[in-house]
Amino acid sequence: MIAPNSDDQLLVREIKDKIIWEVKLRYAIVGLGLLLILFSMISRFHLGIFPSLVIFIGAYNTAAFAIYLMSKQTRLWWLVSFRLFSQLFDVVTITYLIYFTGSLESPFWFLYLVMIIISGYGIYSFYASLNVFLIAFFSNFFYLGLLFLTYLGIIPTYGATFTLTPQQMLYSILNKAVFTTVSFFLFAATIYYFSKLLTQHRQELVQKNKELVVALDELRETDRLKDEFVSSASHELRTPLAIIRENISLIEDGIIGAVNEKQRGLLASSRENVDRLANIINTLLDLSRIESRSFDLDRQPADVGELAGKAVALLQDKARQKQMTIDHKTAGNLVALIDQEQVLRVMINLIDNAIKYTPENGEIAVTTERIGNDVMVAVQDTGKGIAEKDLHRVFGRFMRFNAKDEESKGWGLGLFICKGLIEMHGGKIWVESRVGRGSRFIFTLPGG
Amino acid sequence: MADKTRILIVEDEAEMAQAIRLRLEANGYEVLTAADGAEGLNRARAEKPGLIILDVMLPKMDGFKVSRMLKFDENFKDIPIIMLTAKTQKVDVAMGLEAGVNVYMTKPFKAEELLRTISGLLAKK
Numbered sequence: 001m002i003a004p005n006s007d008d009q010l011l012v013r014e015i016k017d018k019i020i021w022e023v024k025l026r027y028a029i030v031g032l033g034l035l036l037i038l039f040s041m042i043s044r045f046h047l048g049i050f051p052s053l054v055i056f057i058g059a060y061n062t063a064a065f066a067i068y069l070m071s072k073q074t075r076l077w078w079l080v081s082f083r084l085f086s087q088l089f090d091v092v093t094i095t096y097l098i099y100f101t102g103s104l105e106s107p108f109w110f111l112y113l114v115m116i117i118i119s120g121y122g123i124y125s126f127y128a129s130l131n132v133f134l135i136a137f138f139s140n141f142f143y144l145g146l147l148f149l150t151y152l153g154i155i156p157t158y159g160a161t162f163t164l165t166p167q168q169m170l171y172s173i174l175n176k177a178v179f180t181t182v183s184f185f186l187f188a189a190t191i192y193y194f195s196k197l198l199t200q201h202r203q204e205l206v207q208k209n210k211e212l213v214v215a216l217d218e219l220r221e222t223d224r225l226k227d228e229f230v231s232s233a234s235h236e237l238r239t240p241l242a243i244i245r246e247n248i249s250l251i252e253d254g255i256i257g258a259v260n261e262k263q264r265g266l267l268a269s270s271r272e273n274v275d276r277l278a279n280i281i282n283t284l285l286d287l288s289r290i291e292s293r294s295f296d297l298d299r300q301p302a303d304v305g306e307l308a309g310k311a312v313a314l315l316q317d318k319a320r321q322k323q324m325t326i327d328h329k330t331a332g333n334l335v336a337l338i339d340q341e342q343v344l345r346v347m348i349n350l351i352d353n354a355i356k357y358t359p360e361n362g363e364i365a366v367t368t369e370r371i372g373n374d375v376m377v378a379v380q381d382t383g384k385g386i387a388e389k390d391l392h393r394v395f396g397r398f399m400r401f402n403a404k405d406e407e408s409k410g411w412g413l414g415l416f417i418c419k420g421l422i423e424m425h426g427g428k429i430w431v432e433s434r435v436g437r438g439s440r441f442i443f444t445l446p447g448g
Numbered sequence: 449m450a451d452k453t454r455i456l457i458v459e460d461e462a463e464m465a466q467a468i469r470l471r472l473e474a475n476g477y478e479v480l481t482a483a484d485g486a487e488g489l490n491r492a493r494a495e496k497p498g499l500i501i502l503d504v505m506l507p508k509m510d511g512f513k514v515s516r517m518l519k520f521d522e523n524f525k526d527i528p529i530i531m532l533t534a535k536t537q538k539v540d541v542a543m544g545l546e547a548g549v550n551v552y553m554t555k556p557f558k559a560e561e562l563l564r565t566i567s568g569l570l571a572k573k
Contacts (some may be wrong), residue, residue: 174506231537238534239461242555246467249559255474278556285536296538 007319008076010206011125015079016189019068022086022118026061030054049100053093060089087119087135095142103150108179111285113187114141115292120191123199129192147173221410223292230288234281237309241281245274290420295423297339304445305368307340311347312366315356319355319364327365334368336375336445338425344444346418346429348378350441353414354381358422358438374427374444381440386433394431395419416444453498453570458488458514459532460506464555468501468532471559475567485509489517499566499573502549504533504540512547519548524538528569532557544549 033054040047064086073079094115098106116139120132149155151166151173164172248255252267259267289295312328321328347366354364362382369376385396397416422429426446433439459465462483469479477501480497482488486508492500492514500518506509511531518524531549533540544552551565 234536235534238536238555239464242534242557243461243463243467245556246464246471247560250467250470250474253474253559255470274556282536298538 010080012074012076014123015083015128019078019083023065024063026057030058043044053096057093077127084131087115090115091135091138091142095146099146099155103146103155107145112143112184115139115353116184116188117191120188120195123195132188132192136184140184143180144177147176189373204238227292227294230285234285235262237281241274241278245271270378286417290417293424295424297342299337299339302338302340303335304377305334307344308347308366308368308377311344312352314348315351315355315398322355323360324362324364330368332370334370334375336447338445342421346421349414350379352380357381358383370447373447374441374448378440378442380438384436385435385437385439387435391433393429452476454478454480456480456492456497456500457484458500458506459503460480460484475563485511485514489514492518497527499569500527500529501505502529502531504531504535512543515549530565
């Protein structure tokens with residue numbers, strides 16, 4: 001016996017689905033049959049034994065459905081046998097239909113092929129595949145039976161067949177017998193083959209899917225651990241850093257004892273580098289939170305134009321050192337739901353970059369305006385611009401241009417963090433640039 | 449000023465407490481220290497200092513709880529508390545403010561800023 005496993009359960013569910021689907025299909029046929037009967041009553045069109053056929057399908061279908069519902073079986077072999085048995089009734093029904101539409105002359109033999117498709121399509125397992133061949137066998141058996149009974153004269157002949165001599169009749173019947181046998185079994189084999197192929201592909205997909213889900217879970221867990229690690233590491237680093245900084249500044253300020261000018265200079269540089277280290281830790285922490293999208297934004301309604309004004313004012317001095325001024329244009333009410341600190345940080349980063357990469361006497365223009373429902377901020381410079389092949393990398397991690405340039409030393413994380421922050425606001429950030437003409441960094445924020 | 453303002457430092461890192469103590473003493477304050485949360489709470493209640501500098505990650509009782517115990521007590525709620533910690537997440541800041549601290553500062557801090565904050569809080573009293 002095959003031990004029940006998840007694949008079997010999947011198959012059981014599918015066969016149950018098919019059984020229900022077939023029950024519905026039979027009822028649909030019964031419904032159509034009833035309509036036809038109604039139509040014949042109105043038009044006095046003679047239907048022969050057709051109504052009895054409809055009653056027959058309706059009766060066994062209802063019985064089968066009742067048995068199915070009452071049995072509550074979940075064993076594979078039971079369901080497969082049950083399905084085979086109800087399909088056998090279908091084969092009988094089709095044979096009946098063929099019989100009264102003229103046996104040899106009947107066009108309805110193709111319904112056997114339909115049965116073969118229905119019985120075998122899409123299901124593959126040892127039991128379920130047997131089904132399609134058994135249906136092919138029974139279809140063949142019933143059809144040939146019908147034909148030979150006709151030959152023996154037990155079933156009356158109609159139409160063209162009526163005028164045949166027994167010799168011609170036998171020839172015709174043998175002809176049909178060979179043709180149907182071969183075609184039924186070939187058809188069954190084809191359906192079997194494709195169902196097998198389909199099922200195997202599906203099983204592979206299911207397997208791959210399972211593996212992916214596991215991998216994704218592991219990845220999430222790793223990400224969470226990384227976040228936790230970065231968070232606690234940054235906390236652990238800060239405490240000794242605070243002690244070092246405070247001790248340095250105690251000595252530097254002469255609180256411990258007299259310090260000469262040279263010593264003071266070294267202490268100041270040590271203190272500044274401690275601050276730099278602290279900034280790096282902050283950046284790392286932000287990076288980790290931005291990557292995992294767990295950065296907590298403190299969103300309040302604020303005017304983006306005013307905020308840009310603040311950023312421009314903060315950097316005006318730095319721009320003046322390079323003989324340029326930052327131009328700021330803003331229009332109207334630009335209130336959006338934003339974390340002011342973080343948006344200001346993005347603005348400062350973009351403007352600071354513009355100052356860095358624009359030669360002396362260049363121009364920097366900051367514009368803030370409302371586009372539809374969004375608020376748009378653009379920082380335009382007259383720097384050397386970014387080559388088209390580099391544009392898509394600008395917001396990447398550790399992306400730096402002109403690495404040799406002492407002025408622009410940094411981690412290349414600035415724009416990556418900007419992108420993360422803007423996207424967490426539900427906005428977009430991008431750059432338009434032409435080499436030699438300058439760059440234009442633009443971001444949007446959903447307006448409130 | 450006739451009497452020196454007394455400031456209580458609740459900090460488990462001895463070197464950190466020492467550095468802050470030197471800085472504050474150099475600026476004319478009298479300094480008390482406590483090395484864990486429970487001791488900090490007891491000293492605050494016993495000595496009623498003019499201001500408290502409080503860490504968060506403390507043995508026995510965390511800074512949030514110490515702050516809450518003082519701020520929700522009629523007798524001590526007027527003592528300004530500066531929370532000085534290495535925890536920088538917004539959640540922690542929010543928890544600190546909810547626990548009633550007056551100012552939340554992160555490590556590493558700038559001595560000038562700390563002194564400015566202290567004199568600001570004391571002037572408001």
